[in-house]
Amino acid sequence: MIGDNIIAYDCLESDKTSVKELTAAIIETGNQNLKQTFVQMRDQAEQDQKRVYHIAEQNGWYPSPGKADPQQISDFYNFFQQNYQVAQQPNYQQQNYQTNYQQQRGFVTNTGQQNRTYQPSETNYPY
Secondary structure, rough: OOHHHHHHHHHHHHHHHHHHHOOOOOOOOOOOHHHHHHHHHHHHHHHHHHHHHHHHHHHOOOOOOOOOOOHHHHHHHHHHHHHHHHHHOOOOHHHHHHHHHHHOOOOOOOOOOOOOOOOOOOOOOOO
C-alpha cells in the first residue's frame, strides 16, 4: 500500500511540473484569451501545491528548511541584481553569444585574435 507521504510527494511533483509547463505556455502563446486561461490554471496549480505542501509539512513528510540568515539573503539578492544589471547593458548578450560561439567553433583563440584559416577537426570540436 502506498503511504500518504508518497502520495503527497507525488502531488507536489505533479503540481511543480504543471506550474513549469503552464508558465512556458504563458510565455509562448500570443493569444491573450488563451494566455489568461493559462495564467488562471497556473495560479490554481500554485495554490494546490501550497495546500499539499502545508499538509506534508504538518505531518513531517516534507521538512522545511531553517530560517535564512538576513545577510545571506542580502548577499544573494545583491549578486543577482548586479548580474542582471550587467546582462541588461546594450550589446552584452549579443557580444557574449558571438564570442562564445566563435570560441566553440575554433575561430577565436583564447587571446581573442581571429584565426581565419583554422578549420576544426573531429578531435578538437567541442561537440
